[in-house]
Amino acid sequence: MCQDLAMHRVVVLALDGVIPFELGIPSRIFGEAVGAHGERLYEVIVCTVDGRPVTGGAGFTIGVEHDAGALAGADTVVIPPSRALGPVREEGRLPAPLAAALSRVRPGARVVSICTASYVLAAAGLLDGRPATTHWREAEHFQRTFPRVRVDPGVLFVDDGDVLTSAGAAAGVDLCLHLVRRDHGSEVANRVARGCVVPPWRDGGQAQYIERPVPQPSRTTTAATRAWMMKHLDRPLTLSELAAHAGTSVRTFTRRFRDEVGMTPGQWLIRQRVERARHLLESTDLAIDQIADRSGIGAPSSFRQHFRAIVGVSPAAYRRTFQLGT
Template sequence: MTSVALAIPEGTSLFEFAAPHEVFGVDRRNLADPWYDFSVCGSDTARLRGWFPDNAIRGLDGLAAADTVIVPASRDLDEEPAPDLVDAVRAAYDGGARVVSICTGAFVLAAAGLLDGRRATTHWLHADALARRHPRVRVDPSVLYIDDGSILTSAGKAAGMDLCLHLVRTDHGAAVANRLARVLVVAPHRPGGQAQFITAPMPERREHVLADLLAWVVGRLDQPLTVEELARRANVSSRTLARQFAAVTGTTPLRWLHAQRIQRARELLETTDDSVDLIAANTGMGTATTMRRHFHATVGVPPDTYRRTFRTELTERA
């Protein structure tokens, strides 16, 4: 997936143009070589809230040449997406492109029929409208993004950055995605299943109620931790701990812990020669058989396949 085309509808917000441009459109061959070949495609009248980017030099027919097509938010949901944009996105998908939407870009994918029968998301404010207009789409307004293979959808604004980093992680591995996240000063990995709307989002500084506990857990992923043990460590009941996790992370203690174990396993597979048995032990997943089952279910490929893919890339860059 080396070429990425951003298909801009009329009136796309600057933020939703800037996020994919910052991830895919900046030369980052110091992280992975080759990086992405990025282009901006739009109709002759396409504008970013009145501003026309200098590099929007391709028409919508340029989408057909891209490995990945990203559709950011549309300006006016009272109007149907432009037919030429819908047709071009559909043609790109039919030609084998991976198609991605940010925020209300999902309305373009739905109009192209790409979301029929699929689970998809958009900004929670517009989820009802998407469901009413396209009843064959299984709209889930509760998540940050959904990866359905060749079709990926995300919620608004910051969730679009999460999805872009997820694409980098899929293409180049966790180590490269984490290094890029550090450059961009954003969270290295927010799982797609995390809630869109969290009543008390995790602050930048370590001042939320779970800060010390989360750091303690991350340092002990090799141990068989339980919710009851975490609750004792935090000096609260299991029920209170569950409420705190929902408020701070948007998920449950066990799901958060599982995500940390998988993330650590990915990094160890990429950066060490440790056996799967040893990685399973060091990440608290017990046996190689258990790790292979959980890893395949979460990442989509077995650990050995993942290692061959991304260890090869790291060796070639060394």
């Protein structure tokens, strides 16, 4: 957990044609983050390339108090999407004023794109050879335009350390919450989520939002069974048992579950169990073996394997970084 990020400065770069919803996400999420004594953890300011107002993508003008000089003092730079990306999207190059603005970002600052602002990062060369995502509708075009980027169209966001990208619209909320969690742990991030009335973590990726044939209407969903599963993560759960709880056949339950959540019941269970393990690692001194048992993943070796696959680090390394009070 980063203890030295008091008043971490987030600078949001609003481009002409900026989409207002995504423009407001950083201020809403980071502005809600406070410490144990109510102290603000982030300062969020908005700038434009030249300090002048920009047209919003919804028929009104947005005025700001800062120009691109603000980027030089940013710890994190966030670029929301714009409806006027023109040459960036079609030619894969930055207009000179935008390139000059981005050159002010200091080495070591985090750079974040929301939705199709990933085109800006790619055109600046920041994504060459790196994993990234963008809105699923743009994924193929994005990959053709920037073949050196390792595009993953199936996830809500990609954290590659100092460069982070998110999928469409609300995935920017997911990514900003992830950064709060990364900086200050799950307790602060969960408080932010509750204050904004959004989930602290969304399951699945973009697959659950990609257009597909509309299924026949049904009053039966797997939501109640998912809630029941959450209460029984610490014990083995079979597909037959889950289908019986939902009152369907195994085949029907599996199909409905995948349609609603974007992954299989088994994949979803593993993610929920890893999420419980993350909480236990942050908030308790339980041994790794005990956490493996309480999270329901089973043998410690299996637990470590699944945890590393999903989180990217070992349970022990995660605890060293995020345990409360460290």
